Amino acid sequence: MKPMATKTSPLSERETRSRLLNAAGEVFAEKGFKAATVREICQRAGANVAAINYHFGDKQKLYADVLRLSHTCAMERHPSDQGLSDRSTPEERLRAFIHSFVHRVFDDGQPAWQGKLMSREMVEPTRALDYLIRHEIGPRRDQLNQTLRQIVGRGASEKLLRHCTQSIVGQCAFYHHARPMIERLYPQQKFDAGGVRERAESIYQFTLAALRGLAAERGGKS
Amino acid sequence: MKPMATKTSPLSERETRSRLLNAAGEVFAEKGFKAATVREICQRAGANVAAINYHFGDKQKLYADVLRLSHTCAMERHPSDQGLSDRSTPEERLRAFIHSFVHRVFDDGQPAWQGKLMSREMVEPTRALDYLIRHEIGPRRDQLNQTLRQIVGRGASEKLLRHCTQSIVGQCAFYHHARPMIERLYPQQKFDAGGVRERAESIYQFTLAALRGLAAERGGKS
Numbered sequence: 001m002k003p004m005a006t007k008t009s010p011l012s013e014r015e016t017r018s019r020l021l022n023a024a025g026e027v028f029a030e031k032g033f034k035a036a037t038v039r040e041i042c043q044r045a046g047a048n049v050a051a052i053n054y055h056f057g058d059k060q061k062l063y064a065d066v067l068r069l070s071h072t073c074a075m076e077r078h079p080s081d082q083g084l085s086d087r088s089t090p091e092e093r094l095r096a097f098i099h100s101f102v103h104r105v106f107d108d109g110q111p112a113w114q115g116k117l118m119s120r121e122m123v124e125p126t127r128a129l130d131y132l133i134r135h136e137i138g139p140r141r142d143q144l145n146q147t148l149r150q151i152v153g154r155g156a157s158e159k160l161l162r163h164c165t166q167s168i169v170g171q172c173a174f175y176h177h178a179r180p181m182i183e184r185l186y187p188q189q190k191f192d193a194g195g196v197r198e199r200a201e202s203i204y205q206f207t208l209a210a211l212r213g214l215a216a217e218r219g220g221k222s
Numbered sequence: 223m224k225p226m227a228t229k230t231s232p233l234s235e236r237e238t239r240s241r242l243l244n245a246a247g248e249v250f251a252e253k254g255f256k257a258a259t260v261r262e263i264c265q266r267a268g269a270n271v272a273a274i275n276y277h278f279g280d281k282q283k284l285y286a287d288v289l290r291l292s293h294t295c296a297m298e299r300h301p302s303d304q305g306l307s308d309r310s311t312p313e314e315r316l317r318a319f320i321h322s323f324v325h326r327v328f329d330d331g332q333p334a335w336q337g338k339l340m341s342r343e344m345v346e347p348t349r350a351l352d353y354l355i356r357h358e359i360g361p362r363r364d365q366l367n368q369t370l371r372q373i374v375g376r377g378a379s380e381k382l383l384r385h386c387t388q389s390i391v392g393q394c395a396f397y398h399h400a401r402p403m404i405e406r407l408y409p410q411q412k413f414d415a416g417g418v419r420e421r422a423e424s425i426y427q428f429t430l431a432a433l434r435g436l437a438a439e440r441g442g443k444s
Binding site: 119121122123124125129130133137138141160162163164166167169170171172173174175176177178180181182184185186189199202203205206207208209210211212213214217 | 346391
């Protein structure tokens with residue numbers, strides 16, 4: 001938490017905006033979009049209610065901005081094209097996708113509300129998710145799809161690729177929802193930096209073996 | 223909801239117990255273990271507070287019974303050994319495990335609180351989960367482990383099998399947490415009876431290809 005502004009140092013517009021976004025993220029994550037009030041967000045940010053209208057328009061638009069910010073931060077901390085170049089192979093792209101996803105899921109460095117907010121959206125989506133799907137998640141799904149097509153073979157059906165995509169994302173997202181349960185089931189498995197890297201690598205190896213096997217069943221690339 | 227008992231038809235002990243379990247399930251799922259009160263549960267069940275002590279001992283034991291009931295109901299509706307016999311192959315066992323898991327996750331027929339309660343336990347486990355892990359989830363994990371060992375080969379390391387188990391469960395559990403999100407990402411994919419079966423089968427095919435690929439990398443069964 002940033003310190004409250006004192007009367008002798010009025011907040012700049014940019015500071016106010018940033019504090020409103022953070023306070024809103026906390027309140028939305030705790031209470032959900034409907035139950036959260038603009039009033040509580042402003043109190044927590046040390047700003048007056050008019051600031052919401054001035055900076056964001058209304059509660060709905062504030063929420064959309066908060067969700068976008070949360071997504072952008074996570075992506076910037078662990079970009080899915082890290083270490084890739086134009087000459088990277090599809091296998092390298094798949095590996096980068098999985099490693100960045102798993103590291104995002106285990107990222108304890110981000111404010112806790114960012115993960116919580118995204119969990120809420122997955123269970124009870126709001127209209128704000130549509131924007132993310134159209135502009136962020138959808139394009140990444142399409143990119144992964146294209147990578148998989150290169151590995152499984154050009155003749156692979158859209159349905160097969162869709163199922164493979166879900167199998168990959170399911171393996172990675174598991175730790176987002178069930179980590180406390182997994183830690184109890186596998187107390188010997190540590191999820192420190194090395195453990196997270198090892199888990200990401202094993203998801204990649206499992207997935208690559210699956211894709212190559214499915215490609216071979218289809219009679220190889222065509 | 224069952225109708226409230228009238229004064230002319232006192233509830234039998236068995237009925238009271240069953241109504242308390244159901245009311246407790248609803249309240250625990252909505253509010254979590256800590257925030258739920260015995261008073262509210264009894265009100266909802268139309269029973270007096272002494273009935274909790276009489277039937278369960280205390281709130282902690284009531285909670286443990288509710289969680290166990292929820293797990294047992296789900297397992298009985300979709301047993302993981304359905305259609306198997308002593309002569310079933312490891313591949314058939316794996317397939318049965320995955321199909322039953324996926325069908326449990328998509329089961330809309332169970333009371334809604336059962337799924338919610340289990341979600342809560344995965345995110346914020348209570349002591350009651352330890353019992354389930356020791357007596358139910360742990361043994362099933364070990365059984366899956368044994369099946370995988372037969373497919374990947376006897377020399378497979380414990381670590382490899384542990385990672386494979388998590389990859390399998392992650393693929394299945396995905397729909398427990400992220401179904402509304404997935405439905406938005408893949409509007410063309412229907413999760414009716416046929417769609418659920420298709421998804422389960424594709425997880426099995428993906429997994430089998432992965433396991434066989436990993437076995438081949440290890441130089442085949444040994």
